[in-house]
Amino acid sequence: MKKHLFIVATILVFSLHVLSGRIFGADNVVKIKRIALMPFGTFTAEDISIDMTRFISDCLIKNEFEVISQDILENFLAKRRIRGTEFLNKPAIREMGAALKANVLLLGSVDLLEDCKNPQVAMNAQMINCFDSSVVWANSISRTGDDFATFLGIGRITSLKKLIEITVEKLLNDLPSSVNVIVDMGSSSITPIEISHAGFSPDVLKGGETTRISIEVKEITKKLRDIRAFVLDSEIDLKTKDGRWYTGTISAPAIDGVYSLKIYVSDRWNRLFSVNSAANLTVQNSSPEITLLFQKRLISPNNDGINDYIQFFPELLKAITLESWEVEITDKDGKVVRSENGFGMLPANFFWQGENNQYKPVKDGTYFCRLFVQDKAGNRTSTAKEKIVVDKTMPESTVVLAEENEESLTLLLKTKDISKIADWKVIVYDRTGAEAGKFEGKGNVPATIVCPVKKKLKKDLSTEENQSPEEEDALTYSLEVRDIAGNKLRIERQPLKCPEPKATEPEKKKDEWVEDF
Amino acid sequence: MSLTRKFIFLLVILESISACSSATTPYAYVRKNHDQPVVKKVAIFSFHNNTMIAEANKIVTGAFVASLVKMRKFKVEFPGNIKSFLVSERIIVRTGVDLNTIKLMGKRLGVDAVIIGRIEEFVGMEQKEKGVIPVVSISSRMLDVRTGKILWMAQHRRTGDDYIKVLDFGKVRSVGELTKKVVLEMIKTMP
Numbered sequence: 001m002k003k004h005l006f007i008v009a010t011i012l013v014f015s016l017h018v019l020s021g022r023i024f025g026a027d028n029v030v031k032i033k034r035i036a037l038m039p040f041g042t043f044t045a046e047d048i049s050i051d052m053t054r055f056i057s058d059c060l061i062k063n064e065f066e067v068i069s070q071d072i073l074e075n076f077l078a079k080r081r082i083r084g085t086e087f088l089n090k091p092a093i094r095e096m097g098a099a100l101k102a103n104v105l106l107l108g109s110v111d112l113l114e115d116c117k118n119p120q121v122a123m124n125a126q127m128i129n130c131f132d133s134s135v136v137w138a139n140s141i142s143r144t145g146d147d148f149a150t151f152l153g154i155g156r157i158t159s160l161k162k163l164i165e166i167t168v169e170k171l172l173n174d175l176p177s178s179v180n181v182i183v184d185m186g187s188s189s190i191t192p193i194e195i196s197h198a199g200f201s202p203d204v205l206k207g208g209e210t211t212r213i214s215i216e217v218k219e220i221t222k223k224l225r226d227i228r229a230f231v232l233d234s235e236i237d238l239k240t241k242d243g244r245w246y247t248g249t250i251s252a253p254a255i256d257g258v259y260s261l262k263i264y265v266s267d268r269w270n271r272l273f274s275v276n277s278a279a280n281l282t283v284q285n286s287s288p289e290i291t292l293l294f295q296k297r298l299i300s301p302n303n304d305g306i307n308d309y310i311q312f313f314p315e316l317l318k319a320i321t322l323e324s325w326e327v328e329i330t331d332k333d334g335k336v337v338r339s340e341n342g343f344g345m346l347p348a349n350f351f352w353q354g355e356n357n358q359y360k361p362v363k364d365g366t367y368f369c370r371l372f373v374q375d376k377a378g379n380r381t382s383t384a385k386e387k388i389v390v391d392k393t394m395p396e397s398t399v400v401l402a403e404e405n406e407e408s409l410t411l412l413l414k415t416k417d418i419s420k421i422a423d424w425k426v427i428v429y430d431r432t433g434a435e436a437g438k439f440e441g442k443g444n445v446p447a448t449i450v451c452p453v454k455k456k457l458k459k460d461l462s463t464e465e466n467q468s469p470e471e472e473d474a475l476t477y478s479l480e481v482r483d484i485a486g487n488k489l490r491i492e493r494q495p496l497k498c499p500e501p502k503a504t505e506p507e508k509k510k511d512e513w514v515e516d517f
Numbered sequence: 518m519s520l521t522r523k524f525i526f527l528l529v530i531l532e533s534i535s536a537c538s539s540a541t542t543p544y545a546y547v548r549k550n551h552d553q554p555v556v557k558k559v560a561i562f563s564f565h566n567n568t569m570i571a572e573a574n575k576i577v578t579g580a581f582v583a584s585l586v587k588m589r590k591f592k593v594e595f596p597g598n599i600k601s602f603l604v605s606e607r608i609i610v611r612t613g614v615d616l617n618t619i620k621l622m623g624k625r626l627g628v629d630a631v632i633i634g635r636i637e638e639f640v641g642m643e644q645k646e647k648g649v650i651p652v653v654s655i656s657s658r659m660l661d662v663r664t665g666k667i668l669w670m671a672q673h674r675r676t677g678d679d680y681i682k683v684l685d686f687g688k689v690r691s692v693g694e695l696t697k698k699v700v701l702e703m704i705k706t707m708p
Binding site (some may be wrong): 085086087088089090092093108109111112120122124126128131134136138139140141142143144146147152197199257260276277278280 | 572575576579580582583585586587592593594595596597598600601605606620621624625642690692693696697
């Protein structure tokens with residue numbers, strides 16, 4: 001009886017062990033026998049051809065590994081249209097492992113190969129577990145001929161071939177002899193069936209719109225029995241023609257958000273495996289929020305280095321992916337004078353130099369800037385019209401002598417400009433040429449200026465003799481007026497003129513009755 | 518002076534000389550009181566190359582992956598899976614990645630953190646004349662995929678001469694070897 005009990009207990013423990021392995025995905029150590037070696041490339045140095053893959057293959061064989069023939073590997077890669085290491089991913093590696101019965105994949109690159117007096121080699125290699133595509137070993141190495149030089153340069157390597165042999169040996173000297181594999185595929189990350197591609201098209205849309213889903217399935221170790229895909233709790237009706245690509249359509253959820261695609265696959269033993277977040281669907285019903293920020297709104301594009309361009313900054317207030325943007329500048333009649341558009345991200349800033357779409361300067365006046373954006377879901381929005389003033393004309397200003405008496409001069413000033421006046425300066429010179437008064441200020445130019453006159457100085461006879469009567473009598477002024485756009489009017493020593501008398505209209509002759517027919 | 522004393526005296530001098538040589542450690546930051554679960558698996562993005570040497574990012578990224586795998590601090594995601602993810606999501610990585618991408622990557626690839634970095638200097642690769650002192654300067658940071666917070670960051674710059682012990686012994690002559698040393702010193706500061 002005791003003997004029977006012992007046998008039953010042993011069987012029970014063994015079964016439990018196996019079962020636990022199946023449930024929890026127990027690890028098992030597998031000896032590395034077969035290695036798939038991805039091509040490292042062939043290089044030419046001076047007049048010799050160096051096949052790096054062969055060097056590595058020889059080294060692996062020396063270390064008692066079985067290297068899969070390059071022809072077989074290339075055939076596998078060509079069938080799956082894998083053109084290089086950079087196109088390898090988890091499903092491809094797992095498929096390779098299953099198809100070629102390879103335990104691991106060795107890949108890497110030759111980063112430097114220099115054949116000169118001091119030859120140089122730099123390379124890196126990684127060993128990937130074909131069972132789960134995990135990196136089990138990695139190494140990088142860089143060697144030069146000088147690295148082997150000892151006292152008085154003895155031992156220096158000058159042959160590139162020899163250096164490669166030593167470097168490859170050193171690179172692969174600590175390769176592992178075994179890898180961990182999961183006995184059973186109960187683990188969620190390692191499944192007998194790989195989803196190599198899953199995606200929505202379009203993947204960003206408005207709620208209620210229809211999107212197409214496509215899923216590519218790769219059977220790694222077991223045959224697929226059933227596949228089901230869900231977004232939230234709505235199942236997508238999947239159809240296939242070749243048993244590899246599954247397609248279906250779904251109506252997007254109504255509420256804004258990012259929705260993950262969940263895929264369930266079952267193998268022929270009816271074991272269920274799930275893949276979370278295989279693809280994401282983004283629902284965007286609200287329009288993007290944007291704003292335009294300006295440092296200044298006035299521009300004087302006259303190439304004087306002051307306010308020659310305007311810079312404005314678009315800012316996306318709600319972080320969403322934009323499909324396209326368009327910025328346009330219109331005149332006061334609403335006619336577009338300058339526009340620019342692009343796709344994707346907004347530029348950090350915009351510059352406008354007062355040119356139209358033909359790159360010709362626009363007229364002075366008021367313009368309006370507006371930014372339009374459209375997100376990937378098709379929601380379109382724009383900023384408010386932002387006012388920009390183009391003023392490249394200098395202020396117009398006239399100064400006339402309104403009144404002159406012994407004590408003062410009264411000047412009348414008239415200034416005209418689109419923009420406000422920033423500052424001004426008037427200097428009045430008396431008949432001797434000396435400065436009679438200096439007036440300056442910020443803001444608008446005053447309409448009248450009264451300049452006190454100093455008592456007449458005794459004129460220097462010698463200068464009087466030399467001066468012409470016109471010069472002797474002239475009162476002069478200098479004027480500087482600058483508007484806020486940076487345009488500056490400068491008048492130097494111009495004679496002060498009296499106001500022009502108002503032109504009187506000649507009296508119209510009354511129609512007289514002429515009796516003389 | 519006896520022979521033993523002479524030997525000890527020589528050793529002391531050699532030791533003091535070696536102590537005089539540069540022994541800089543990386544500028545490193547490690548987030549403390551981080552309440553997230555321990556990082557088990559990391560994804561390493563190809564380092565952004567800020568130098569004129571085209572191969573620099575391949576060498577540095579390769580060295581980083583190799584050193585992390587060797588030190589067994591974290592599991593490293595196969596770079597092909599990272600590339601495949603970026604291609605499928607149409608993401609271009611230059612100097613950094615946005616939080617949404619990091620989060621999605623965490624879910625899709627099952628990684629806990631991502632490592633991104635930049636190569637600032639890489640001298641000694643193209644200079645064929647002898648006597649060029651190699652220089653490597655790298656900055657790198659590790660980001661939590663759940664929050665996007667920086668868990669670790671380090672900046673390190675070394676030259677081949679920094680490793681001279683006495684006379685010319687210990688000098689690093691190739692930029693590749695120097696890269697390995699720099700990367701290793703940086704990884705040692707990781708949490």
